[in-house]
Every structure is written in C-alpha cells, then in structure tokens.
Amino acid sequence: MALAPSSTPSTASRVSPLWHALAAITITLFLVSFYLVFEVAPVEEQMGLVQKIFYLHVPSAYGMYVGWTLSAVGGLLFLWKRSDRWDALSVAGAEVGTLFAAIVLLTGPLWGRKAWGVYWAWDPRITSTLLTAMIYGSFLALRSFGAAGQAEKRFAAALAIVGFPLLFLIKYSVQRWSGQHPVVLTGQGGGIHPDMVPALICFFLAVTGFAIWLLWTRIRIERHRQEIVAIELEAARRGLGGES
Amino acid sequence: MKRWLLALSLFACVGAFGALGSASAQDAVEEEDPQASRAATFRAVSGPQAERVPGGLLTVIAYGGAWVLVLGYLWRLGRMHAQNERELSALKKSLESNAP
Numbered sequence: 001m002a003l004a005p006s007s008t009p010s011t012a013s014r015v016s017p018l019w020h021a022l023a024a025i026t027i028t029l030f031l032v033s034f035y036l037v038f039e040v041a042p043v044e045e046q047m048g049l050v051q052k053i054f055y056l057h058v059p060s061a062y063g064m065y066v067g068w069t070l071s072a073v074g075g076l077l078f079l080w081k082r083s084d085r086w087d088a089l090s091v092a093g094a095e096v097g098t099l100f101a102a103i104v105l106l107t108g109p110l111w112g113r114k115a116w117g118v119y120w121a122w123d124p125r126i127t128s129t130l131l132t133a134m135i136y137g138s139f140l141a142l143r144s145f146g147a148a149g150q151a152e153k154r155f156a157a158a159l160a161i162v163g164f165p166l167l168f169l170i171k172y173s174v175q176r177w178s179g180q181h182p183v184v185l186t187g188q189g190g191g192i193h194p195d196m197v198p199a200l201i202c203f204f205l206a207v208t209g210f211a212i213w214l215l216w217t218r219i220r221i222e223r224h225r226q227e228i229v230a231i232e233l234e235a236a237r238r239g240l241g242g243e244s
Numbered sequence: 245m246k247r248w249l250l251a252l253s254l255f256a257c258v259g260a261f262g263a264l265g266s267a268s269a270q271d272a273v274e275e276e277d278p279q280a281s282r283a284a285t286f287r288a289v290s291g292p293q294a295e296r297v298p299g300g301l302l303t304v305i306a307y308g309g310a311w312v313l314v315l316g317y318l319w320r321l322g323r324m325h326a327q328n329e330r331e332l333s334a335l336k337k338s339l340e341s342n343a344p
Contacts, residue, residue, distance in 0.1 A: 099317050221328060
C-alpha cells in the first residue's frame with residue numbers, strides 16, 4: 001500500500017457541494033414542516049395538540065426502517081465481498097436507524113400517555129420495535145469497542161442481518177396480532193384529514209433528506225477511519241513507526 | 245285568626261315563588277355554555293376523570309427531546325471527525341520523522 005500523501009484521507013476530506021446543498025435543503029424542509037405542523041395543520045378533534053407528535057413519529061419510523069435496512073444490506077454485502085466499503089454502510093445504517101428508533105421510542109410513549117393513559121403498553125408493534133432496537137443497539141455496542149477487527153465486523157454484520165426480518169415483524173404485527181397501536185395510515189385506518197396531509201408529506205421529505213445526509217456523513221467518517229487504520233498498519237509493517 | 249291565615253298564605257306564596265325561582269335558575273346554569281360554567285364554578289371529581297393530561301407539554305417534550313437526540317448525534321459525528329483529523333495529523337508527523 002502506498003503511503004504517499006495523495007492516498008491519505010486528507011484529500012478525501014474535501015466536502016462535495018452536493019453535501020452542503022443537501023444540508024441546506026433538509027434544513028429548509030424542516031422549517032417548512034414545522035410551519036405546516038404548528039400553523040397550517042388543524043388540531044385533531046379527539047387528541048388535541050398531542051396528535052401533532054404524529055408528524056414527527058411516523059416519518060422517524062420510516063427513517064428507522066431505511067437505516068436498519070441499509071445496515072442489513074451493508075452487512076450482507078460485507079460478508080459476501082469482504083469490502084470495508086460495505087462495512088461502513090452497515091455501521092452508518094445501524095447508527096442512523098437507531099437514532100430514528102430512539103426518536104420513535106421517545107415520542108410514542110409521550111403520545112400514549114395522552115391516548116392510553118400510560119407511557120408504555122406491551123403492544124406487539126411497540127414490543128417488536130424495542131426488541132429490534134436492542135439488536136441494533138448490540139451491533140453498536142460491539143462496534144464501539146474501538147478499532148474493529150475482521151471477527152467483530154463479521155459478527156456485527158450477522159447481527160444486522162438477524163435484525164432485518166424483525167422489521168417485517170414491526171410492520172405486520174399490528175395486522176397479525178392487532179394491539180393498541182394506531183393504524184391511521186394503513187388500509188385499516190380511517191385516514192387523516194386532508195389539511196393534515198401537506199405537513200406529513202413535508203416531514204417525510206425532510207426526514208428523507210436528513211437520513212441521506214446523516215448516512216453520507218457517517219459513511220465518509222467511517223471510510224476515513226478505515227483508511228487511517230490501514231495506513232497505520234502498513235506503516236507499522238514497514239517499521240516506519242506509524243502506530244500512534 | 246284571619247290575620248294569621250293571611251300571613252301564613254303570604255309566607256307560603258313567597259316560599260313557593262322562591263323555590264320556583266331557584267329551580268329555574270339552576271336549570272339555566274345547567275344549560276349554559278360549559279366554558280362559562282367552568283369559569284363560574286369549581287366542581288370536584290374523583291377517579292379517572294380527576295386526571296387531565298397536558299397534551300401541549302407532551303408535544304413540546306416530544307419535539308424538544310427529538311432535537312436533543314439529533315443534536316447529540318451531530319455532536320458525536322463532529323467528535324469522530326475531529327478524532328480522525330487528530331490521528332491523521334499524528335500519523336503524518338510520525339511518518340515524516342521516520343522518513344529516510
């Protein structure tokens with residue numbers, strides 16, 4: 001491996017203008033979303049103000065699905081190709097998915113306090129979401145032990161793949177085992193008021209932009225980290241004292 | 245005797261009109277706007293009705309908490325990036341000092 005400066009991550013640290021543009025678009029979409037949620041969308045008849053948590057909760061659940069799915073895809077491709085590029089995707093997906101899952105698991109109970117009178121109910125969808133979050137949490141705990149070796153990477157990839165089928169369990173648990181979780185947006189639900197739709201769509205777009213931006217940023221950081229570790233190992237192998 | 249009977253009848257009439265007036269006033273209170281009623285009277289309740297959940301506060305906590313989580317993650321990303329930069333700088337120095 002060449003140790004020339006051109007091969008070091010410093011050259012790769014130049015940020016693409018598209019990255020800045022995506023950040024700006026995402027911030028704008030969030031500002032518009034907040035305006036639509038709190039100014040334009042009507043207050044719900046039964047739930048009152050607390051229904052506005054819905055606009056944050058549902059798109060966050062979608063961000064959770066996207067993150068964890070990409071983590072599983074990255075894990076699968078890493079086990080197949082053994083390329084660190086796919087490992088970076090798996091790590092980034094797990095982190096972003098878990099971030100959105102934390103938002104889902106924070107906002108859901110706050111809504112439940114008003115709707116059900118309790119913060120937590122062992123509903124099939126809520127329980128399966130918690131279980132999946134624990135699996136991806138294990139992934140992140142494993143990867144937080146420092147510079148991961150091949151064994152840790154393979155084990156983490158397997159965890160990401162094991163967690164993936166549970167996403168279907170979260171999705172279809174409401175239909176299979178009923179439970180208390182609302183099904184407003186599915187075919188079983190009564191739908192939402194037409195004036196609530198723009199706020200929800202805008203929030204979905206904002207979360208999509210934010211998820212892509214976070215994944216992009218996290219993958220970039222992980223790739224730099226991998227390159228630094230590779231250069232350090234190569235320098236140590238050549239006896240250049242590169243280990244710092 | 246006649247005077248006593250007259251006084252008694254007058255007292256009964258006043259009482260009857262008073263009771264009738266009170267009853268009609270109560271009906272009027274029951275039929276009035278609940279918001280106005282809340283402003284005018286305090287009624288005690290017990291059991292599940294006694295608890296009112298503040299929806300606005302829960303919404304503020306939900307949105308505020310979500311942003312705390314997001315900002316915390318962005319801060320973590322910033323730290324990881326800074327650590328990469330530090331390690332890269334140390335690596336460069338180390339390689340330069342060991343260069344032939």
